[in-house]
Amino acid sequence: MLIKKPDSIKSSQITPESIYRNRRQFMKAGLGLAAVSSLGLPSIAQALEYDIPTDLPQYPGPEWMRAQLTAAVRNEALSTTEEPAPYYNAITHNNFYEFGTDKRDPVRKAQNFKTDPWTVEIAGEVAKPGNYNLEDILKPHTLEDRVYRLRCVEAWSMVIPWLGFPLADLIKRFEPTSKAKFVRFETLVDKDQMPEQDSIFSTIDWPYVEGLRMDEAMNPLTLMAVGVYGNALPPQNGAPLRLVVPWKYGFKSIKSIVKIEFVEEMPASSWNIIAPGEYGFFANVNPEVGHPRWSQATERRLPSSLLSPNIVDTLPFNGYAEEVAQMYKGMDLKKWY
């Protein structure tokens, strides 16, 4: 399925600034309490309104998820006030190598990707291992809308309004043992649905795997996302369940998760296996440590145009230093990149 941008809509018009601004003001007025809550937990349900052009694909999600999606509210405390990228750009510019290496491959090739029903295996050093339906995993959680900066290691970035819940809440439910020092994630392997997994030219040894240290996984910023722009995740964005770790390069935020494993040793992660000199396990956004291919000092905030490339300085920890820097105290971040 090829999704063409309609000529009549300029990308800048897809999510008018006024809508975001107005809604935010409205929410600030109505939900002052939610915003000042130190944990950032939303307390009053108020449907989010997003301007999604009707001629672009919609992703309402499975029936059982609707009520939870529509009940989500903005977590102001943990959200950036920067303008989110237009919906069109967020759903058409993706790195999801299971569906191809071009940024437009995922939107072209993932539209029939089956994401419901979905099972997630909880495994390893945990009191309640097992295979769980996504519906059951999601049920006890209140979804929050969080606007995060997403910084790709390729030196571009986008602002994305995610819908999800803290990974910490999920972890607590399954009761990891004292041996659980790291969390390891796995993406689905399905060669019939994910064409690039069948390619002999791929450098990735499927499944795609990622990991976090336990304190990183428990950090309030770390999100398990099931939606964007007030709706379910489009398949090209990692439906139905993905990780979002906003202070790390995007490749840490693993998509279409089928396994969450609690382990004692630092797990291998896909890009670290492919090129250990280029991609570290931590992969914290750091303008001081360049990649052999990309300076990390600046980034292109997308969408950009040729007339205004939108080059901005990259911030340590992608601007989340206040929330996360203390976890890396005493660590040489040049060594542990």
Added chain:
Amino acid sequence: MVLNLPFSPAIQARLRWWLLFLLPLWPLANLVGLGVSNDLGTDPAKFVVDEMGTWAINFLWITLAITPARQVLGWGWALKFRRMMGLYALFYGVLHLLAFCTFLIGWRSDLFFRELTERPYIIVGALALLILIPMGITSTKSMMRRLGKRWKTLHRWIYPASLLVMLHFIWQIRASFYEQLIYGLLLAVLLGYRLYLRYQR
């Protein structure tokens, strides 16, 4: 590829020249068209830089293919276009560099210097372009006459330049090496042909 048109040989030759002169401008025209209709995608800077780079490689490979095409396939007419194709390789290479400076680093000299010193793939790419520049400058007929035998020696630098370009490309492999494999195999054939001839002699 030999055009058999119902025209006199002179007109045929002229038509061929215009065709082969204008056709290589298509990628640039296409890009301008996409730019005007705002269809360069979410990351137009990257897209334009990649496109220009790809066409620089394409024309470099085409330039290298002309001698084998003439000798193996008997395309005697092709030799006339070798310099033109080489100049198009340089043309797109320069556009690639200009697009990089303008759209990716916004003419920031601090970034430019860092890219040029810290990133091996950019260093080899820049070296390849540096090699192509004197070749472009000396591509006129009067220069050919003036340089005589040395012209040929100078223009043999296309071989190291092509290897540097290949390295520039290989060092950008991320999740798939498909394109690099195709271009690498083509280059192996093109350079292997020369080695084979040398060995024969």
